[in-house]
Amino acid sequence: MNIRVKDSQLRIAVVGGGIVGTCCALCLQLDGNNVTIIDQNGPGTGCSSGNAGxxxxxxxxxxxxxxxxxxxxxxxxxxxxxxxxxxxxxxxxxxxxxxxxxxxxxxxxxxxxxxxxxLNKDAVKTFDPLIKLAKAEHxxxxxxxxxxxxxxxxxxxxxxxxxxxxxxxxxxxxxxxxxxxxxxxxxxxxxxxxxxxxxxxxxxNPLQLTQLLAKAFQENGGSILREKVNDFQLKSTGVPSIKTNISDHTFDKIVIAAGAFSRPFAAKLGNKVPxxxxxxxxxxxxxxxxxxxxxxxxxxxxxxxxxxxxxxxxxxxxxxxxxxxxxxxxxxxxxxxxxxxxxxxxxxxxxxxxxxxxxxMPDSLPVISQSPVHESVFFAFGHGHLGLTAAATTGKIITDLIAERPPHININPFKIDRF
Ligand SMILES: Cc1cc2nc3c(=O)[nH]c(=O)nc-3n(C[C@H](O)[C@H](O)[C@H](O)COP(=O)(O)OP(=O)(O)OC[C@H]3O[C@@H](n4cnc5c(N)ncnc54)[C@H](O)[C@@H]3O)c2cc1C
CATH class of the missing domain: 3.30.9.10 (D-Amino Acid Oxidase, subunit A, domain 2)
Structure with missing residues (x-):
């Protein structure tokens, strides 16, 4: 699978390297972006490590x-x-x-x-190219x-x-x-x-699956920062900057994919979610x-x-x-x-x-959405019992949203402000 070549690359941060964040990062990279995963413990080590597979x-x-x-x-x-x-x-x-x-x-x-x-009807098919890229077929x-x-x-x-x-x-x-x-x-x-x-x-092996996807991402030039995101610095114009335990970072776009820990981040960025x-x-x-x-x-x-x-x-x-x-x-x-x-x-x-x-989320539907408050911020969390199943499709949708292409399915049910 080839990485798309663009005239100007977007610099994108994905906060959280679980199966959802890692699939988002890999899909965004394949679309020609310069992507960084920020995860305090390294890819795959959260909920994504221990599921039923x-x-x-x-x-x-x-x-x-x-x-x-x-x-x-x-x-x-x-x-x-x-x-x-x-x-x-x-x-x-x-x-x-x-x-x-x-x-x-x-x-x-x-x-x-x-x-x-x-969301899930093509789960395996959508995973397929990512699995091949990661040499994880076994x-x-x-x-x-x-x-x-x-x-x-x-x-x-x-x-x-x-x-x-x-x-x-x-x-x-x-x-x-x-x-x-x-x-x-x-x-x-x-x-x-x-x-x-x-x-x-x-x-x-769910842990190894995410780790192999992350390895492929790194081998294709992606960065992984082992840092804990503590806060966001809001600016009247432009993209919020990310404050970690190590440093402050600025990007063109931010994807919040920190699993069960995403709620305070969404709130800080202007969206209260249940x-x-x-x-x-x-x-x-x-x-x-x-x-x-x-x-x-x-x-x-x-x-x-x-x-x-x-x-x-x-x-x-x-x-x-x-x-x-x-x-x-x-x-x-x-x-x-x-x-x-x-x-x-x-x-x-x-x-x-x-x-x-x-x-x-209380309605069993994940949040896969652009922020209605900050146009440079996107959300990919809340997948409940189906995070592994929906991870690749979530990555595909987030990539389309950031590229300003219409996603392949109706995403209104997954909007962050649906409640
Ligand atoms: C027992 C069990 C069985 C399951 N079985 C299945 C199944 O068979 N099929 C299926 O599809 N789903 C299953 N699931 C659900 C699935 O595991 C989850 O939906 C999925 O793992 C969520 O992925 P995620 O990437 O959103 O979150 P996570 O895997 O939790 O990743 C979030 C990441 O964010 C990072 N993070 C959090 N806070 C910060 C911070 N402040 N700074 C930096 N990084 C941060 C964490 O370190 C973590 O790596 C199961 C879940 C459980 C508990």
Missing amino acids: QIVTSYCVPLGLPGIIKQVPRMLMDPLGPLTIRWQYLPYLMPWLLRFVQSSSVERVERIADALYE LLVAKGRLDVYQSGHEFDKAQYKFNLLRNRGVRVELLNSKQITELEPELNEKCQYGAFCPDVVHTT LDTERGYHVMLPHSGIHLNRTIVHGDRYFGMTPMQEGLRLAGTVELASVNASPNYARADNLLNAAKGVLPSLSDKGATQWMGCRPS
């Missing part, structure tokens, strides 16, 4: 579905449930929760699903995703999600227990119901003793089980609490217990645990 092409199901309001009392009572809220954090979280509930009406969910579908497995259910009740409830997908042309094949064990012999007979999405791809975090956990099992062919979702407990280079990763759940709250690793233990229910011979020898902060 699924590139869920065409996925369009938001977190807040009709009837979610009835689940809120349970979320508050059960700190180990698949979806929970920390009591202490509730007052702070109320505005986000209200919008979350407002976004869960049948009519809103249909519109959100339309927007997510448009990190992808195209064998689909299998959701399994032990409970007929949960499977019946899931029909709503499957219909949201199918109504938009997404392939979902319903399976019985025999078909499930034909696909995945290690799953036990308790997995009675299944849904197979053949178009899903997974990565066997960005919060849904914290997730993973358990990495280096000696699981289990061979899975593809990524599996435990549908009753809502978490992924993905075969990766370093072992089997159990990853998921939603805990609404602050980015600074201490982890509750009992939630990770719970993932392990639930996985043992469907993979009886699973070994936890050498298991390690991780917690990460999904950057989440």
